[in-house]
Amino acid sequence: MPVDERREQLLDAALHVLVRDGYENVTIEAISQEAGVTRPVVYGAYDGLEPLLHALLDRTQGRALGQAMQLLNRSGDATDIDAWLIGATSGIIDVVQDDPDTWAAVLYLNAGAPAIVRERVAETRELIRQYVCSGLEAGMALRGGPDLDPQILSHLVLVTAEEFGRLILEEPPRYDKERLVQAMTNILRVLPKD
Numbered sequence: 451m452p453v454d455e456r457r458e459q460l461l462d463a464a465l466h467v468l469v470r471d472g473y474e475n476v477t478i479e480a481i482s483q484e485a486g487v488t489r490p491v492v493y494g495a496y497d498g499l500e501p502l503l504h505a506l507l508d509r510t511q512g513r514a515l516g517q518a519m520q521l522l523n524r525s526g527d528a529t530d531i532d533a534w535l536i537g538a539t540s541g542i543i544d545v546v547q548d549d550p551d552t553w554a555a556v557l558y559l560n561a562g563a564p565a566i567v568r569e570r571v572a573e574t575r576e577l578i579r580q581y582v583c584s585g586l587e588a589g590m591a592l593r594g595g596p597d598l599d600p601q602i603l604s605h606l607v608l609v610t611a612e613e614f615g616r617l618i619l620e621e622p623p624r625y626d627k628e629r630l631v632q633a634m635t636n637i638l639r640v641l642p643k644d
Contacts, residue, residue, distance in 0.1 A: 456495045457505065459485055464506050469554045473562050476503065511570050514556045517545045518578050522585070531589035532638045535607060538582075539614065539634040543627045546615040557615050579608045610634070 451459070463485035467476050478499055482489045496502040521544075525537030546553045556571060563571075583604035590600060614634075617625035 460495055461506050465551045469551050510552055510555050511574055513552050515574050536634055540631050542611045543618055546618050553615055579604050582607050
C-alpha cells in the first residue's frame with residue numbers, strides 16, 4: 451500500500467479507537483489492531499504515537515472546519531437570516547450523519563483531551579462563530595428590525611448546532627432531522643422580526 455494511503459488508513463483506525471475508547475486508550479497497539487496491521491507497519495508510516503496523533507488532530511480540525519464552512523456557504527447568504535439558519539441546521543445534521551466519527555471527536559471528547567486538542571477545538575469553534583456573527587450582522591443590517599446582539603446570537607446559534615449534532619449522534623430515532631429542523635424553525639418564529 452502506498453504510504454499516503456497507509457497513513458490515511460491508520461488515521462481512520464486511530465479515530466475509531468479514539469471515539470470508541472477515549473484518548474487514554476489510543477496506543478500504537480490499539481491502532482495497529484484496529485487497522486489490521488502490525489506495529490512495525492504503523493511505525494513505518496509514523497515515527498510514533500505523538501506524530502500520528504498530531505496528524506489526526508490536523509485532519510480532524512481540517513475536516514470539521516471545512517465541512518462547517520462549506521455548509522454555511524451552501525446555505526445561502528444571510529440576507530434571509532431565518533432561511534440561512536434553517537439551511538445551516540439541516541446541513542449540520544447531514545454532515546454529522548455522514549461523518550459521525552469526526553464529529554463525535556469534536557463534540558464529545560474535549561473533557562479528556564490533551565490541552566492542544568482543546569485549544570484547537572476552541573479555535574475552530576471561534577472561527578465558525580465569527581463567520582456566523584458576520585452573516586448575522588449583514589442580515590440584520592439589511593432586515594432592520596430589533597436591535598439583537600449578533601455576537602450573543604452567534605454563540606446561541608453555535609451552541610444550538612452543537613447540541614443538535616449531539617442529539618443526532620446519541621438518539622437518531624428520537625431526534626431525527628425533520629424534528630430538529632422544525633425546532634429551529636419554531637425558535638426563529640418567536641424572535642421579533644421588526
